[in-house]
Amino acid sequence: MLRVRGLTVGYGGEPVIDGVDLDLEAGRFASLIGPSGSGKTSILRVVTSLVQPLHGSVELDVDGRDIGFLFQDDALLPWRTVRQNVTLGLRIRDVASGDADTQADDWLTRLGLEGFGDRYPGQLSGGQRKRVAIAQVLALSPKLLLMDEPFAALDAIVRTRITQDLLDWVEREQLTVLLVTHDLEEAISVSDEVHVLGQGPRATIRARHAIDIPRPRNVLKVRRHPDFGPLLQTLWDELAGEVTEEGIAT
Amino acid sequence: MTGETQRSGSRVSTAAGPKPGRTRAIRRALALLVLLAVWETLSRIGWLDPFYVPPPSSVGRVVVDLVATGQLWPHLGATATAAFAGLLVGLALGIGLGFAAALSPLVADLLEPVMILLNAIPRVILAPLFVIWLGIGLASKLALATILVTVLIFFAVYNGIKEVDRRLVERIQTLGGGRSVLVREVYVPSVTAWVMGNFKVAVGFAFTGAVVGEFVASSRGLGYLLQFAQSTYNAALTIALILIIMTFVLVLFAVAERLERRLLAWRYL
Numbered sequence: 001m002l003r004v005r006g007l008t009v010g011y012g013g014e015p016v017i018d019g020v021d022l023d024l025e026a027g028r029f030a031s032l033i034g035p036s037g038s039g040k041t042s043i044l045r046v047v048t049s050l051v052q053p054l055h056g057s058v059e060l061d062v063d064g065r066d067i068g069f070l071f072q073d074d075a076l077l078p079w080r081t082v083r084q085n086v087t088l089g090l091r092i093r094d095v096a097s098g099d100a101d102t103q104a105d106d107w108l109t110r111l112g113l114e115g116f117g118d119r120y121p122g123q124l125s126g127g128q129r130k131r132v133a134i135a136q137v138l139a140l141s142p143k144l145l146l147m148d149e150p151f152a153a154l155d156a157i158v159r160t161r162i163t164q165d166l167l168d169w170v171e172r173e174q175l176t177v178l179l180v181t182h183d184l185e186e187a188i189s190v191s192d193e194v195h196v197l198g199q200g201p202r203a204t205i206r207a208r209h210a211i212d213i214p215r216p217r218n219v220l221k222v223r224r225h226p227d228f229g230p231l232l233q234t235l236w237d238e239l240a241g242e243v244t245e246e247g248i249a250t
Numbered sequence: 251m252t253g254e255t256q257r258s259g260s261r262v263s264t265a266a267g268p269k270p271g272r273t274r275a276i277r278r279a280l281a282l283l284v285l286l287a288v289w290e291t292l293s294r295i296g297w298l299d300p301f302y303v304p305p306p307s308s309v310g311r312v313v314v315d316l317v318a319t320g321q322l323w324p325h326l327g328a329t330a331t332a333a334f335a336g337l338l339v340g341l342a343l344g345i346g347l348g349f350a351a352a353l354s355p356l357v358a359d360l361l362e363p364v365m366i367l368l369n370a371i372p373r374v375i376l377a378p379l380f381v382i383w384l385g386i387g388l389a390s391k392l393a394l395a396t397i398l399v400t401v402l403i404f405f406a407v408y409n410g411i412k413e414v415d416r417r418l419v420e421r422i423q424t425l426g427g428g429r430s431v432l433v434r435e436v437y438v439p440s441v442t443a444w445v446m447g448n449f450k451v452a453v454g455f456a457f458t459g460a461v462v463g464e465f466v467a468s469s470r471g472l473g474y475l476l477q478f479a480q481s482t483y484n485a486a487l488t489i490a491l492i493l494i495i496m497t498f499v500l501v502l503f504a505v506a507e508r509l510e511r512r513l514l515a516w517r518y519l
Contacts, residue, residue: 047421048423048424050420050424052422064426066428068424068426071417071420071421071424074415075415075417075418075420075421076421076518077418077421077435077436077439078517079443079514079516080435080439080516088422088425088427088435089425089426092425092426092427093420093426094433101477120515120519122516122519136425140425141419165387226394
């Protein structure tokens, strides 16, 4: 589904990531973890063509329109209603207005926002806005879903609920997902594989770990799986080794 | 979705007693009445020279005369025509040029220095030049009102687009939208917010241009009447005209505010 080869990305001269290789097979859920400033987000931005790399290549088995990108911020249009925000991508794809509205309402209902279609984003809570952003992306039926710490700003309970809802959907539809996260427990809970990015600048992928915990998963109960603790310790040790005093200071 | 609170559109209101807005309005009206009463008294007892500071009752009589004799309307009509036309043309030019400069670096390179220069100078100094070029009729007033509004709106649009929320632009790009979608879904609504934020100032600028243009050289308009009142040392007429212009502009401000609330309804929820 996704093959990244020798990817080098830099801003204003020095590369942030240098020679990153990453493979993601169809139907797999991968997480990318690493210290702050290691360039995790840059990889997603190159895949979605928001940033041009200095070197390297990104090969995709899907069209650019089949990629869904869930940002850290919900990035909803404040002047459009919830329904208009959800239908935005559909309208860009020339879906008829009536059909788009029907699909939007269907998604809003699935995500627990029935009856919120005529409200504006400013009238919603952070969790509700995040659900609207999810509806906006999933309404396009993406084959590859990229997520950049999408739930980082939410409180623990809302975050757990939304993560579980999204995970259920991903497992049901067998979506291919690449998640960027700081949260090691989240990475293990949802992923089939975790890629560890080293400390930047010139960061590279330092390790790849398979998470062989059976699906479907419950994001809370999965933490009691016997493999969870050792995996968490391994990832913690690897990251702690990467985060130098200099890295923490920056 | 239990546990996720939402912000409702309702406002908290007090259970009893007068509303704060109403109390404030009553206080302001009372303050104005006291000021007028003091002014009237000081004029009547001779502490203020009525030649320079005529009492409010004299000013009121001049306003009533201007309205009752119908003398006001052609002048108000001339000023309003120049101001509204200048406002409309200035808005159109400012929005058009602002968009062009924001979306084309070449246009920005050509326009930005000119606009910065026009913004840096007090633009009313162009009034005599417009009179020489365009005569003492409507055209010179329209030109002055237009240039005042155009520069203001140009920067509102130009900066509005340049400083548009990058996250929204990237949102559109990752959803597959091109430049036309960006313009429709992000730039136009962003710019509408910026323009409406400056709309009241633009209304004031349009009237400034029209009145100053009439003041410099004209045969009709409130600016012409002001110039006449000044040249005849008629302080009552001068104050009356200033009050009429202020009232008219305040009414337009109220209309502009309503328009803003309608167009930017999402901001006032």
